[in-house]
Amino acid sequence: MPIDPQAYRPETAILDLGDGFYDPVAAADFPQTRLRFRNDSAAAEVGLATLSDDEWVAHFGRFIPLPGTLPQPLALRYHGHQFRQYNPELGDGRGFTFAQLRDRNRRLMDLGTKGSGQTPWSRFGDGRLTLKGGVREVLASEMLEALGVPTSRSFSLIETGEALERGDEPSPTRSAVLVRLSHGHIRVGTFQRLGYLRDEDGLRALTRYVLHHLYGEDGDDPVRLLDLVVRRTATLAARYMAAGFVHGVLNSDNINVTGESFDYGPWRFAPTWDPGIVAAYFDHAGLYAFGRQPEAIHWDAMQLAVALRQISDAEPLIAALDRFPDHYQRAVTAAILWRLGRAPRDHEHDRALVQAVERALRGTGVPIERFFFDVFATDLPAGYGPEWDDVRAALPGYAPRKPRDHAFWSGDSCAMLIDEVEEIWSAIDRDDDWSPFHQKIARVRQMGQALAD
Known part of the structure; x- marks a missing residue:
């Protein structure tokens, strides 16, 4: 596999916490895996930009383990307050931590999923993600990164070929699995769970x-x-x-x-x-x-x-x-x-x-x-x-x-308002037209370059 040996630094640090913090799980077996978005900029930071599309799909759609890191996906355990009401029945219900890697700055990074199937914490959920939800997450994280907000990065979006029923949007709707690159997946709720259990150790x-x-x-x-x-x-x-x-x-x-x-x-x-x-x-x-x-x-x-x-x-x-x-x-x-x-x-x-x-x-x-x-x-x-x-x-x-000399400033301002997001999704949903999605990401990244220090 063409992993960049100078940039690929696998880790297994989370295993040191022990099995009281997570549950080993398996990814869903999806009917299809159609690559819709791969973030080569983020992938280059962890030595994975040289993967072919087939290899990419194998790891981030079929979840074949990456070499040297976690041998099996882990659904993390946590609690949390939801709209100020404490809920002790949370945890990764439609996602898991798939791999840990060091980035070019030696930060510990997690590759985590959304929509990868059911886990012990799914409760009554199907463990899936709508394609629209995945598209929206990519757009949000790209815009936030450009605007200087510390954010997880949408790493991969793969359409998975299932028809999902949702009560709050038109159904059936298309499905996807998203992979995020994050600086850790430890939440306030991870600590709250241990406090709830009075687990001082x-x-x-x-x-x-x-x-x-x-x-x-x-x-x-x-x-x-x-x-x-x-x-x-x-x-x-x-x-x-x-x-x-x-x-x-x-x-x-x-x-x-x-x-x-x-x-x-x-x-x-x-x-x-x-x-x-x-x-x-x-x-x-x-x-x-x-x-x-x-x-x-x-x-x-x-x-x-x-x-x-x-x-x-x-x-x-x-x-x-x-x-x-x-x-x-x-x-x-x-x-x-x-x-x-x-x-x-x-x-x-x-x-x-x-x-x-x-x-x-x-x-x-x-x-x-x-x-x-x-x-x-x-x-x-x-x-x-x-x-x-x-x-x-x-x-x-x-x-x-910094001077206003970047090509971005010769155009118009770049927003990410809900009407445009809906238009981008409509083109995908109606005509399978991904060009507005990719054009928007290109414009957002141009803005990020213009704003960057």
């Missing part, structure tokens, strides 16, 4: 695993772990806001302890800076609305602290949690400056500019993507009214962080 072992393999530190200090997770999750919340992104389901089992976003179901990109926009039709109370995401993620971090309380004194955990708002404010200031194409100046002026931007976006209803496209590394163009005077006055005091 397990909590210490998992703390050691996360600190060593995901943060590059030794020891099993729960306070240090919580401090790191608070910093990373505060940054995640800030990047969501700067991207105008609404995840939709920020349950504690959907929060990765590396602060990396993942699992894109009912997501939306907000067209305007409206704090009340929700993504999930079932979020009737707006618990995970656009403007409440920092609060929601902070609450999830609190649940990690509750679990770690079994192996730590309360006071230092509370102190670490109390630093979340300050971390968030600094991170959202940095994230919005990044989108503005401006180099930081000083905290006082930076914060004032960001607050002015937020006020004007909220008050005027100017499209988020349009505004950031217009103002990147330039003064505010004509057409923005007096509501933008504070922004207009502040911008000249900032140096551009």
Whole structure:
């Protein structure tokens, strides 16, 4: 098999945790495997870009083990709060961890699935993924990566030839299996399960695993772990806001302890800076609305602290949690400056500019993507009214962080609003036309290159 020997670094670190953390499972035997998307950029980082399409399908559609890593897929065990209600009957119900690899930066990465079949945690589910759900996840993760949000990367999407029945969309509908490349699959809910079981030895072992393999530190200090997770999750919340992104389901089992976003179901990109926009039709109370995401993620971090309380004194955990708002404010200031194409100046002026931007976006209803496209590394163009005077006055005091010379800027702004997503899916569903899907990914990646440092 043509694996790149210089870049392919297999791992089996998760096996060190022991079988109390996962269940060995087998992938579903799909009627067909039609490759629809392969992320060669991500694959190059873990030495797999040289696979042929047939080899790719064998590993990521039929799940033949990759050499040197996990001999069998593992469905991970976890609990979690779902819309603030505790659920001890969770776990990987339609996915598993398939392989572990080191990327070019020596980070431990997991290849995990969605739609790969039933597991002991499937309950009444069929363990499958709709093709539309897979298409939406690819689009979400590509857009988030381009906008600087720490995210899992959609690695592979393979259509699997089953007709699925779903109660919340037209059925029967086409099926798929998705593979994600993630910096670990350990969730807040993974710790919550051990806390629920009062498994102190397990909590210490998992703390050691996360600190060593995901943060590059030794020891099993729960306070240090919580401090790191608070910093990373505060940054995640800030990047969501700067991207105008609404995840939709920020349950504690959907929060990765590396602060990396993942699992894109009912997501939306907000067209305007409206704090009340929700993504999930079932979020009737707006618990995970656009403007409440920092609060929601902070609450999830609190649940990690509750679990770690079994192996730590309360006071230092509370102190670490109390630093979340300050971390968030600094991170959202940095994230919005990044989108503005401006180099930081000083905290006082930076914060004032960001607050002015937020006020004007909220008050005027100017499209988020349009505004950031217009103002990147330039003064505010004509057409923005007096509501933008504070922004207009502040911008000249900032140096551009990079020139506006990329080919992306010669076109139009690039959004990922729900109507366009539905149009992309309609072309696939109606005519099996994948060209709008691939064209959109190409444009999004061009934007990412234009924005990148």
